[in-house]
Amino acid sequence: MKTTIKDIAQATGLSPATVSLVLNNRPSRISDATRERVLAAAAELGYRSNSAAVSLRTGRSYSLGLIVPDIRNDYYATYAKGMEDACQEMGWSLILCSTNGNPERERQYIETLQAKSIDGIAVVTTPPLTGTQSFEANRDLILRMQIPLVQMDLTGYREPINAVVCDHEKGGYMATRHLISLGHQKIAFITGPSSLEGSSSRLKGCMRAFHDYGLPWDDKMLYEGDYTYAAGLDGIDYLSDRDFTAVFAFNDLMAYGVYNGLAKYSLSVPEDVSVVGYDDHFLSSIISVPLTTIRQPIYEMGKEAARILIYKTEHPDTKPVITWFDLKLIVRKSTRKIC
Amino acid sequence: MKTTIKDIAQATGLSPATVSLVLNNRPSRISDATRERVLAAAAELGYRSNSAAVSLRTGRSYSLGLIVPDIRNDYYATYAKGMEDACQEMGWSLILCSTNGNPERERQYIETLQAKSIDGIAVVTTPPLTGTQSFEANRDLILRMQIPLVQMDLTGYREPINAVVCDHEKGGYMATRHLISLGHQKIAFITGPSSLEGSSSRLKGCMRAFHDYGLPWDDKMLYEGDYTYAAGLDGIDYLSDRDFTAVFAFNDLMAYGVYNGLAKYSLSVPEDVSVVGYDDHFLSSIISVPLTTIRQPIYEMGKEAARILIYKTEHPDTKPVITWFDLKLIVRKSTRKIC
DNA sequence: CTGTTAGCGCCTTCAA
DNA sequence: TTGAAGGCGCTAACAG
Numbered sequence: 176m177k178t179t180i181k182d183i184a185q186a187t188g189l190s191p192a193t194v195s196l197v198l199n200n201r202p203s204r205i206s207d208a209t210r211e212r213v214l215a216a217a218a219e220l221g222y223r224s225n226s227a228a229v230s231l232r233t234g235r236s237y238s239l240g241l242i243v244p245d246i247r248n249d250y251y252a253t254y255a256k257g258m259e260d261a262c263q264e265m266g267w268s269l270i271l272c273s274t275n276g277n278p279e280r281e282r283q284y285i286e287t288l289q290a291k292s293i294d295g296i297a298v299v300t301t302p303p304l305t306g307t308q309s310f311e312a313n314r315d316l317i318l319r320m321q322i323p324l325v326q327m328d329l330t331g332y333r334e335p336i337n338a339v340v341c342d343h344e345k346g347g348y349m350a351t352r353h354l355i356s357l358g359h360q361k362i363a364f365i366t367g368p369s370s371l372e373g374s375s376s377r378l379k380g381c382m383r384a385f386h387d388y389g390l391p392w393d394d395k396m397l398y399e400g401d402y403t404y405a406a407g408l409d410g411i412d413y414l415s416d417r418d419f420t421a422v423f424a425f426n427d428l429m430a431y432g433v434y435n436g437l438a439k440y441s442l443s444v445p446e447d448v449s450v451v452g453y454d455d456h457f458l459s460s461i462i463s464v465p466l467t468t469i470r471q472p473i474y475e476m477g478k479e480a481a482r483i484l485i486y487k488t489e490h491p492d493t494k495p496v497i498t499w500f501d502l503k504l505i506v507r508k509s510t511r512k513i514c
Numbered sequence: 515m516k517t518t519i520k521d522i523a524q525a526t527g528l529s530p531a532t533v534s535l536v537l538n539n540r541p542s543r544i545s546d547a548t549r550e551r552v553l554a555a556a557a558e559l560g561y562r563s564n565s566a567a568v569s570l571r572t573g574r575s576y577s578l579g580l581i582v583p584d585i586r587n588d589y590y591a592t593y594a595k596g597m598e599d600a601c602q603e604m605g606w607s608l609i610l611c612s613t614n615g616n617p618e619r620e621r622q623y624i625e626t627l628q629a630k631s632i633d634g635i636a637v638v639t640t641p642p643l644t645g646t647q648s649f650e651a652n653r654d655l656i657l658r659m660q661i662p663l664v665q666m667d668l669t670g671y672r673e674p675i676n677a678v679v680c681d682h683e684k685g686g687y688m689a690t691r692h693l694i695s696l697g698h699q700k701i702a703f704i705t706g707p708s709s710l711e712g713s714s715s716r717l718k719g720c721m722r723a724f725h726d727y728g729l730p731w732d733d734k735m736l737y738e739g740d741y742t743y744a745a746g747l748d749g750i751d752y753l754s755d756r757d758f759t760a761v762f763a764f765n766d767l768m769a770y771g772v773y774n775g776l777a778k779y780s781l782s783v784p785e786d787v788s789v790v791g792y793d794d795h796f797l798s799s800i801i802s803v804p805l806t807t808i809r810q811p812i813y814e815m816g817k818e819a820a821r822i823l824i825y826k827t828e829h830p831d832t833k834p835v836i837t838w839f840d841l842k843l844i845v846r847k848s849t850r851k852i853c
Numbered sequence: 854c855t856g857t858t859a860g861c862g863c864c865t866t867c868a869a
Numbered sequence: 870t871t872g873a874a875g876g877c878g879c880t881a882a883c884a885g
Contacts, residue, residue: 223629226631227566227567227569227570227575227631228570230569231564231566236566238630241610246591246594246598247591247592247595253586255610255612256585259610259611259612263612263619268609268626268630269610270607270609270610271598271608271609271610272602273598273599280602283602286562287605287607289562290562290564290565291566292566404800434802435800438802457586458797461743461770461774462801463773463777463802
């Protein structure tokens with residue numbers, strides 16, 4: 176039914192080995208004449224290599240696994256798309272694993288991926304779990320399996336590890352500086368979980384900006400959210416008796432919650448309160464008051480993650496790669512100058 | 515390094531075949547004693563089957579392919595999540611293929627999937643391409659490869675085919691009837707591409723509602739969009755000199771465009787104009803004026819798609835399965851009663 | 854009830 | 870420059 180290298184061998188009167196050699200472009204110098212013959216026959220017969228056979232023989236599968244908490248989240252979907260595009264460019268495949276933040280399910284996936292001789296795994300852990308025991312255990316599992324691993328926004332670990340990272344300290348600084356330069360001095364912050372590196376870095380940046388501009392820092396203006404829409408709403412409830420002219424939400428989803436939270440108190444954006452988000456979710460340019468935000472190049476990070484993984488497959492004994500990405504302030508309508 | 519059935523065979527003093535038999539729960543009755551022994555050894559040695567070997571031997575891979583235009587689109591991401599969850603429940607994997615609406619890339623994917631001995635493929639074609647020659651060619655390609663295929667919202671074809679479908683005629687009817695029952699008589703419609711079955715069905719439903727309630731139909735109140743945000747904006751521009759009190763956009767994304775388009779003309783929702791969307795995008799409950807919409811059970815459809823595919827793998831010679839899903843009107847704040 | 858045998862399709866020595 | 874042979878890990882016949 177399906178044509179194999181044997182068929183091509185038969186058709187050309189050559190041996191399967193020779194056919195394999197030319198089909199894989201091996202340096203073993205084959206005469207141009209036979210090469211042509213093989214290629215012609217392969218095209219003629221519509222040859223496609225059987226990846227199970229290749230995989231069994233070589234132990235490689237030319238596919239990567241992506242483990243994310245929830246593919247419906249635009250953030251992860253964008254990352255997935257980046258990886259997927261990079262894979263496609265190089266003829267690789269991507270296996271999608273959505274864990275719902277369940278570490279046990281994550282573990283199962285890792286084992287399935289190993290069974291499939293996956294060549295590399297990219298993991299983005301769900302916020303509340305990062306740094307937990309079960310997550311570390313899963314990471315160790317991957318490492319022990321000797322499968323290349325790329326993480327996102329996670330540099331600190333007991334040993335160096337491949338990663339794609341943004342300088343969130345700088346991101347926090349940029350957002351805060353933007354507000355300060357607009358004349359805001361009373362700024363409220365709705366953060367992510369403090370256990371998350373990305374969140375604590377942002378916060379450090381905020382404090383540094385306050386310090387640089389000689390503003391007094393006040394922990395009471397802080398609400399610790401969890402990156403969900405609801406946390407934005409709750410944050411405004413919590414902060415409602417404070418006095419502020421601006422809010423910096425540590426991601427766009429919470430900023431949307433802030434919008435609606437403020438509306439509840441009849442406060443409008445940006446007239447009464449300026450709002451800055453973080454991520455540049457695709458909706459942020461679309462909503463009625465377009466959101467000023469810090470853009471993360473998630474798509475590019477996904478691409479790079481795939482590239483690192485593929486590179487590691489070819490060069491297993493190289494040092495861990497950490498690629499840094501730039502953040503960018505996108506000024507829209509949700510922030511305004513005050514006197 | 516990795517333990518194989520041979521290792522287990524050696525450890526237990528049995529043959530690889532026997533080990534395989536118990537590990538796969540084959541009906542060939544094996545004594546409980548040896549079964550126990552094998553299972554114990556497998557656990558002991560941490561055995562995991564090599565799926566490349568299984569795949570090479572059996573021609574099956576226990577994985578499905580999903581081909582979508584863009585995983586960043588919440589609609590497709592939700593479908594993917596449904597499939598992924600169903601796969602996970604049964605120990606299968608999902609390979610993600612995002613085509614960007616490029617038929618050539620779609621074709622490449624199909625061939626890659628075949629090379630991987632994929633057991634089934636779910637395709638959701640990008641709107642402008644549905645029904646085009648290249649798309650039909652790709653579908654034929656899959657069919658010719660004898661790989662089970664599931665489509666979404668696509669029933670009409672020259673031969674019956676597995677599908678998960680909503681009755682969009684009814685959906686169009688429900689949305690229109692809702693507006694009519696609220697007193698609206700001058701309703702504008704922003705449709706999807708007329709070449710799409712889902713869009714033309716909705717439109718038929720709208721017309722039927724008008725007919726049932728004795729309202730005159732007017733083609734001038736129609737704008738053909740393409741399901742993008744921009745189309746919603748454009749639609750309002752196009753309709754700006756018409757007289758209407760309500761708009762029915764054929765998906766939520768276009769409804770968001772309608773919101774902002776109306777704002778441009780200083781029209782507010784729902785005071786001046788009522789708006790109905792379609793899909794129930796996750797943002798529709800979140801935005802400042804929550805959107806009345808028709809909910810499609812996309813997630814469930816994804817689950818069912820995976821189940822159909824897996825079923826087809828076990829029962830290749832059964833008749834095509836078409837599963838219908840119910841639509842539901844979700845009334846929120848974007849529609850109001852007028853006198 | 855269990856073991857033997859024979860490949861699935863491919864790649865990789867090694868020999869010619 | 871090419872061919873022959875062996876085996877990756879597993880399963881399906883067929884024996885015993």
